[in-house]
Amino acid sequence: MRSLTVAREVCERFHPGLLAALEQMPLHEREAEGSRIVEVFRVHGGPGLLVPQQHGGSAADPLDAVRVQRAVSALSPSLGVGLAMHHFTVAMLFALAETAGRLTDAQLKVLSGIASDGLLLASGWAEGRTDQNILLPSVVARPTDGGYLVNGSKKPCSLSASMNILTASVALPGPDGRNNLALLLIPADSAGISTTPFWVSPILAAAQSHEVRLDNVFVPQELVIQSTAEDESRLDDLQTVGFTWFELLATSIYVGAASHLVAQLVATGRGSASDRVGVALRLEAAVDLVEGAARALKDGVTGDEAVASVLVARYAVQDLLTAAVNDAAELLGGLTFMRTFDVAYLMSAVRALAFHPPSRTSTVEALGDYFAGAPLNLS
Numbered sequence: 001m002r003s004l005t006v007a008r009e010v011c012e013r014f015h016p017g018l019l020a021a022l023e024q025m026p027l028h029e030r031e032a033e034g035s036r037i038v039e040v041f042r043v044h045g046g047p048g049l050l051v052p053q054q055h056g057g058s059a060a061d062p063l064d065a066v067r068v069q070r071a072v073s074a075l076s077p078s079l080g081v082g083l084a085m086h087h088f089t090v091a092m093l094f095a096l097a098e099t100a101g102r103l104t105d106a107q108l109k110v111l112s113g114i115a116s117d118g119l120l121l122a123s124g125w126a127e128g129r130t131d132q133n134i135l136l137p138s139v140v141a142r143p144t145d146g147g148y149l150v151n152g153s154k155k156p157c158s159l160s161a162s163m164n165i166l167t168a169s170v171a172l173p174g175p176d177g178r179n180n181l182a183l184l185l186i187p188a189d190s191a192g193i194s195t196t197p198f199w200v201s202p203i204l205a206a207a208q209s210h211e212v213r214l215d216n217v218f219v220p221q222e223l224v225i226q227s228t229a230e231d232e233s234r235l236d237d238l239q240t241v242g243f244t245w246f247e248l249l250a251t252s253i254y255v256g257a258a259s260h261l262v263a264q265l266v267a268t269g270r271g272s273a274s275d276r277v278g279v280a281l282r283l284e285a286a287v288d289l290v291e292g293a294a295r296a297l298k299d300g301v302t303g304d305e306a307v308a309s310v311l312v313a314r315y316a317v318q319d320l321l322t323a324a325v326n327d328a329a330e331l332l333g334g335l336t337f338m339r340t341f342d343v344a345y346l347m348s349a350v351r352a353l354a355f356h357p358p359s360r361t362s363t364v365e366a367l368g369d370y371f372a373g374a375p376l377n378l379s
Contacts (some may be wrong), residue, residue, distance in 0.1 A: 001266060001280070003287050004074065004259050011071035014058050018044035022075045027260075028341045030076045035206035037079045038120070038162045041072075046083065048115025050090045052097075056115040062245075062294040065091075066252045070287070073256025074263070077349040078206035080253035085123040085158045088249050089167050090114060092242035096225070106222035110165060110185050117164075122188070124154040124168030124212065139214055141170045141184070147220040148172070150184065155198045156209035163188045166212060172226060182226035183238065184219050192217035203348045240303060243378075247310040247356075248293055251317050254353040255286050258321045261328045261346045271331035279331065282324040289313040289320075304376040311363055318353050325350045 011019055021040050022030060030037050041047075050065060051057020060068065065087065073080030093111055096102040103111070113119045124139065139152030150170065157166075166186040173180075186193070198211040225238070262283045266276055293313040297306055325347050329337060337343045354360075358378055370376040 001259065001263050001283075003284060004071070004263060007067040007071040007074075007256075007259075010064055010067040014049055014060060014064065014068055015041075015044045015046060018046065019071060019075060022072070022079070026341075027075075027345065031078050031204070031206050031345065032202075033205040035076075035078070037076050037206055038082055038159065038208065041079055041083070042118045042120065042162070045115075045118075047086065047090075047118050047120055050087050050094065051111075051115040052094055055094070055097075055112050058115070062248065062297040063291060066248060066290050066294045069249055069252035070256040070259060070290075073253045074260045075256075076206065077253055077257040077346070077352075078204045080256055081204055081207035081209070082120075082159045082162075084246070084249040084253055086121050088242055088245040089121045089123050091245040092238050093167075093225075095241040096238055103225065104222050106220070107185060107225060110223070113164075119164040120159050120162050121165045121167055122157055122159040122163035122212070124157060124166050124184075124186075139168050139170050139184075141172060141182075141219070143173075144218070147218055147222075148184075148224065150186070150214050150217045150219055153211055153213045155211035157212040158207045158209045160195045160210045160212050161208040166193065168214075172224075180226060181239070182224050185223040185225070186214075186217060186219055190217050190219075203345065204352060240307065244297065244306045244310050247307075247314050248290065248297070250356050251290055251310070251314045251353065254321055254350050255283075255290055255317060257346050257349045258283055258286070258325050258328075261325050261332075261343065261350075264342065265328045265331055268332065268336075270333060275327075275331055279324050279327045282320045282327075286317040286320040286324070289317050304370065307376055307378075308367060308370055311358075311367060314353075315360060315363060321350050321353065 008019060018041065021044065022037065029035060048057035049060045049068060053059045069080060069083060072083060097108060097111060139150050141148040141150045150168070154168065166188055168184045168186060170182050170184055171180065172182045192215040194213045196211045196213060199205060199209045262279055265279060290313050293309045296309050301309065329343050329347055332343060362378065366376055366378050
């Protein structure tokens with residue numbers, strides 16, 4: 001499959017040896033609870049993919065990023081989940097860092113270690129619920145000397161066993177008495193952070209998506225990112241960039257997982273040529289939608305237009321992948337389904353795209369209004 005070959009070549013350029021290292025393990029080992037895939041990713045320079053060059057990273061653009069995401073997810077959808085949570089967080093934080101004064105020296109110091117020290121960022125947002133905005137607060141904080149004491153939990157929280165920094169959204173009281181969204185950068189070894197089992201399903205188990213609890217965790221003021229009177233749009237800009245990257249990267253996970261199954265079909269030659277081409281056409285249409293949205297970001301599309309672009313791609317891709325993997329599995333046949341791990345696993349994994357927010361109903365309504373000329377409102 002030409003497009004998958006291109007994705008693998010891009011991944012090899014940024015992470016030499018990563019795919020070969022993953023292929024040394026069979027799929028069922030890569031995807032199992034306790035798998036070592038995250039550390040394999042870390043030692044192959046994975047955390048720095050979207051970090052700018054001036055901070056020691058690879059500075060991949062959005063098109064490169066979705067291709068790397070697809071190539072990795074074709075071998076390990078679980079690793080793709082972890083990458084999506086890390087990379088979307090990195091992308092939105094460095095989007096703020098592009099403008100002087102929007103991040104403190106302490107915040108920039110944390111970010112500077114992502115590429116050089118292989119730091120992994122876990123996302124304490126709300127992506128586990130389809131009816132919830134991923135940027136809504138999932139923890140609470142109360143002021144204390146020098147910062148805040150944070151309480152709450154995030155479940156599921158991917159990379160819970162490997163994270164170095166937990167990012168968490170929180171509502172902080174503003175001077176006008178209203179709550180304002182803020183983002184916390186919390187070192188994972190802070191006192192009061194614990195992890196407890198949450199994810200029971202064997203599907204995507206290696207993503208380490210368990211519950212992270214925060215019990216009076218102290219976060220210093222300098223690690224709190226919030227809007228100010230001088231920069232009122234700081235958190236709005238962060239939300240838009242974060243949402244756009246999240247949807248783009250999350251969709252790419254499942255394009256990769258479907259690619260694995262469709263590639264098996266093509267390799268085996270099962271079914272007629274027209275049957276195989278029909279399956280491949282659905283997959284390639286999904287690839288083109290994601291890469292088209294990525295090219296738009298690369299070309300500078302921002303704001304509502306960028307969000308609408310990735311949401312259209314995400315929901316169109318979701319339907320295309322469901323049809324592609326169903327037909328691929330049918331053509332591969334019952335014996336392949338019964339005697340291998342891959343078919344049933346990948347079919348189940350691809351369906352998980354439907355569980356990522358926002359919900360289809362609210363998205364379709366919001367996009368309908370947007371295409372009619374109204375502002376895009378996903379709340």
